Amino acid sequence: MGKTTVEAPGFAKTLGLPQIVALYVGSVIGSGVLLIPGLAAEKAGPASILAWLVMSILVVPMAITMGLLSARYPSAGGVSTFVRNAYGDRFGNMTGWFFLLSVPMGAPILSVTGANYLGVLLHWGDTQVYAAAALMLIAVLSMNVLGMHVAARVQTIVVSLIISILILAVVAALPHASANNFVPFAPNGWLSVIQAAGLLFWCFIGWEAVTHLSEEFVDPAKNAIRGVLWSAGIVALLYFSVAMLTVATHSYGIGISAASLSVMIQLSLGPVGGWIVAVTALFICIAAANAYIGAASRIAYSLAQEKVAPRWFGALHPKYRTPIGGLLFLALCFAVVLGVLYVRWIDLSRLIELPNASFIATYIGGCLAGTRLLKDSRAGRIASWTSLLFTVGLYPFLGWSALYPVAIALLSLLWERRKKTEETV
Numbered sequence: 001m002g003k004t005t006v007e008a009p010g011f012a013k014t015l016g017l018p019q020i021v022a023l024y025v026g027s028v029i030g031s032g033v034l035l036i037p038g039l040a041a042e043k044a045g046p047a048s049i050l051a052w053l054v055m056s057i058l059v060v061p062m063a064i065t066m067g068l069l070s071a072r073y074p075s076a077g078g079v080s081t082f083v084r085n086a087y088g089d090r091f092g093n094m095t096g097w098f099f100l101l102s103v104p105m106g107a108p109i110l111s112v113t114g115a116n117y118l119g120v121l122l123h124w125g126d127t128q129v130y131a132a133a134a135l136m137l138i139a140v141l142s143m144n145v146l147g148m149h150v151a152a153r154v155q156t157i158v159v160s161l162i163i164s165i166l167i168l169a170v171v172a173a174l175p176h177a178s179a180n181n182f183v184p185f186a187p188n189g190w191l192s193v194i195q196a197a198g199l200l201f202w203c204f205i206g207w208e209a210v211t212h213l214s215e216e217f218v219d220p221a222k223n224a225i226r227g228v229l230w231s232a233g234i235v236a237l238l239y240f241s242v243a244m245l246t247v248a249t250h251s252y253g254i255g256i257s258a259a260s261l262s263v264m265i266q267l268s269l270g271p272v273g274g275w276i277v278a279v280t281a282l283f284i285c286i287a288a289a290n291a292y293i294g295a296a297s298r299i300a301y302s303l304a305q306e307k308v309a310p311r312w313f314g315a316l317h318p319k320y321r322t323p324i325g326g327l328l329f330l331a332l333c334f335a336v337v338l339g340v341l342y343v344r345w346i347d348l349s350r351l352i353e354l355p356n357a358s359f360i361a362t363y364i365g366g367c368l369a370g371t372r373l374l375k376d377s378r379a380g381r382i383a384s385w386t387s388l389l390f391t392v393g394l395y396p397f398l399g400w401s402a403l404y405p406v407a408i409a410l411l412s413l414l415w416e417r418r419k420k421t422e423e424t425v
Contacts, residue, residue, distance in 0.1 A: 015217050015218060015223075016218045016223070017218075017223045017226060017227060017230075018156055019153070019156055020217060020223055020224070020226075020227035020231075021159075021227050021230045021231050021234070022156040022158075022159040022160075023291050023294075024063075024206070024207070024227055024228060024231035024235075024291075025159050025162075025163070025231050025234055025235060025287075026158065026159045026162075026287030026288060026290060026291050027206035027207075027287075027288055027291035027292065027295075028203075028204060028205070028206035028207065028231065028235050029159075029162065029203075029206075029235055029238065029239075029284060029287070029288070032203035033166070033203065033238070033239060033242060033261070033284065034113075034117075034261050034277070034280075034281055034284070035260075036200060036203050037239075037242050037243040037246040037252075037260055037261070038246055038251065038252040038260025038261075038263075039252075039260075040052070040196040040200060040243065041243070041246055041247050041252040041260070042252050042253060042254070043188065043192055043195060043196045044186065044188055044192040044193045044195070044196040045184065045185065045186055045187040045188055045192070045247075046181065046182040046183075046184075046185050046186070046247045047185050047186035047190070047192070047193045047196075048193065048196045048243065048247065049240075049243060049244055049247060050193055051193050051194075051196040051197040051200055052200060052239060052240050052243045052244075053240065054197055055197055055200045055201065055203075055204060056236035056239065056240055058386070058390055059204040059207075059232065059235075059236070060232050060236075060383075061382065061383035061384075061386040061387045061390075062204070062207055062363065062367070062383075062387040062390070062391075063207045063228040063229075063231065063232040064225070064228060064229075064232075064379065064380075064383040065366065065367060065370040065374070065380070065383045065384050065387050066079075066207040066228060066366060067207075067224050067225040067227065067228030067229070068224075068225060068370070068374055068377065068379070068380050068383070069082045069366065069369065069370055069373060069374070070217070070224040070228075071222075071224035071225050072373065072374075073085060073373070074217060074224070075302070077092070077096060077298075077299060077302035077303075077306075078096075078099065078295065078298070078299060078302075079095055079096075079099060079362050079363075079365060079366040079369070080092045080093065080095040080096030080099065080299060080302065080303070080365075081302070082365075082366055082369035082370070082373060083095040083365045083366065083368070083369045085369070085373060086368070086369040086372040086373050087368070087369065087372070089306065089308075090412075090413075090416065091365065092306075093303065093306060093308045093412055093416070094365075094408070094409050094412045094413075095361075095362060095365035095366070096299050096302060096303050096306075096308075097303070097408050097409075097411070097412050098358045098359075098361045098362045098365065098405055098408055098409075099295070099296065099299050099358070099359075099362045100296055100299045100300055100303065101358060101408055102296075102354075102355040102358040102359050102362070103292045103293065103295070103296035103330060103355070104296075104330060104333030104334065104336075104337060105337055105351055105352075105354055105355045106292055106352075106355040106359075107137060107140075107289045107292055107293055107296075107330070107334060108133065108137065108334050108337040108338050108341065109348055109351060109352050109355070110285040110288050110289045110292075111133035111134070111136040111137050111285060111289060111338075112129065112130065112133045112338075112341060112348060113281065113285055113348070114133070114136060114281050114282045114284070114285030114286065115129045115130070115132035115133040115136065115282075116129055117277070117278040117281035117282065118132060118278055118281075118282060119132070120278070121274060121275060121278050126342065130338055130341070130342045133338060134334075134335075134338055136282075136285070136286060136289070137289065137293075137331075137334050137338075139286075140286065140289050140290050140293050141293060141327055141330070141331055143290065144290070144293055144294050144297060144322060144327055145317060145320065145322055145324060145327060146320055146322070147320045147321075147322055158283050158286055158287045158290075159287055161283050162280060162283050162284055162287060163234070163238065165276060165279070165280045165283070166238050166241075166242060166280070167241075168265070168276070169242065169245075169261060169264060169265045169273075169276075169277075169280075170241045170242060170245050172264075172265055172267070172268035172269055172273070173245040173248070173249050173251070173264045173265065173267060173268065174245070175268065176248075176249045176267045176268065177245060177248035177249055178248065178249075178250075179248075181247060181248055181249065181250045182247065182248070201394060203239060204235070205356070205359050205360075205363075206288070206291070207228065242261065242264075245264060246260045246261075246264055249264050249267060251263040251264035251267070261277050261280075262274055262277040265277060293327070293330060296326065296330055297322075297323040297326030297327045297330060298323055298326065299326070300313040300314075300323065300325065300326030300329055300330075301313060301314050301316070301323040301325065301326050304325065304326075307419065308412070308415060308416065308419070312325045312328075313325045313326055313329060315328075337351075353398070353399070353400075353401035354401055354404045356398070356401065357398050357401040357402055357403075357404045357405055358404055358405045358408060360391055360394060360395055360398065360405075361395075361405035361408075363387070363391045364388065364391050364392060364395065367384055367385075367387040367388035367391055368388060370383065370384030370387070370388075371384045371385055371388060
């Protein structure tokens with residue numbers, strides 16, 4: 001058993017149940033809702049609905065595992081604290097670095113995605129798109145400097161707008177739905193449904209992010225699990241509704257699947273629908289970036305407290321008591337990543353594979369911790385083992401990007417060895 005993470009008294013308990021739900025929903029519903037329903041339908045046809053149903057069920061144990069662990073071990077360290085308590089400092093630190101080194105790439109990807117939706121409508125060039133992406137990140141960083149209570153209030157408003165717009169898209173598409181669009185049901189065979197299910201996993205990543213904010217929950221023992229259950233229900237319902245109407249209106253196919261939500265809403269609303277989807281995309285990307293930036297800045301603080309990250313990572317704002325050291329680290333990384341994307345040294349589709357891999361590694365660590373820390377809870381045991389088998393089974397299919405967490409683990413071990421050498425000199 002490792003030592004429990006030492007937390008400073010600077011983080012106030014300001015997040016009630018509505019804010020917790022908003023943060024969870026905002027971190028899970030990302031750009032996937034704009035892309036994946038159409039791509040999954042193109043891959044598996046109407047039978048893709050079965051893949052959505054199965055994934056909506058399988059993701060519940062993952063959400064429950066993270067919720068139960070947050071309730072028992074509320075900490076800025078999030079998943080790394082769970083792993084630390086279960087398997088010791090070395091693996092806890094490693095898991096913390098998995099998450100921290102995902103966000104410097106993940107948040108710029110989100111901001112560029114949101115800016116691109118506006119750019120298409122406004123006929124922007126690359127410079128304008130990347131300037132808008134940078135402004136988006138600056139805004140989210142600024143909210144997090146002022147405090148999570150400010151960021152959480154903004155998140156609640158933004159998530160409410162996202163849910164309203166997605167409901168509007170579904171309702172607007174209902175008059176154009178037809179049972180004929182469900183025939184043939186599995187045109188590409190049943191194997192394609194399994195392949196589609198693998199694609200859908202990326203829509204449900206995000207439960208781990210809010211664990212890093214759990215120390216700021218009001219009554220975490222009660223609200224953490226209530227928050228994930230409400231969020232899981234909302235997320236599953238929204239995804240399934242959008243996917244069902246995408247199929248029912250046949251708003252997918254070669255050349256249009258990546259914009260299926262826009263195609264679907266324009267059936268009733270015309271060009272105005274394109275603007276609605278663009279605004280939705282902007283809100284979605286801001287909400288997800290907000291959740292992840294808030295979480296990553298706190299894991300940076302936690303790692304500094306454990307003395308396995310540079311000391312300045314642990315700096316707190318003298319007035320707002322927010323982790324400005326972690327936010328500064330993220331800001332520097334964002335500038336580098338946006339620059340690399342702008343000069344086209346790597347494209348979004350390739351870059352996104354790296355944070356995806358380290359997020360999966362984070363989940364594996366959290367689920368492993370759950371199998372040990374939740375042994376006294378029947379629901380916890382079932383949820384942890386189900387989630388663990390699912391995530392471990394997925395990992396071999398990540399391809400070359402599976403090496404990214406391995407590289408992070410090696411760097412973490414080298415840092416640990418260096419610190420021990422310094423202490424003995």
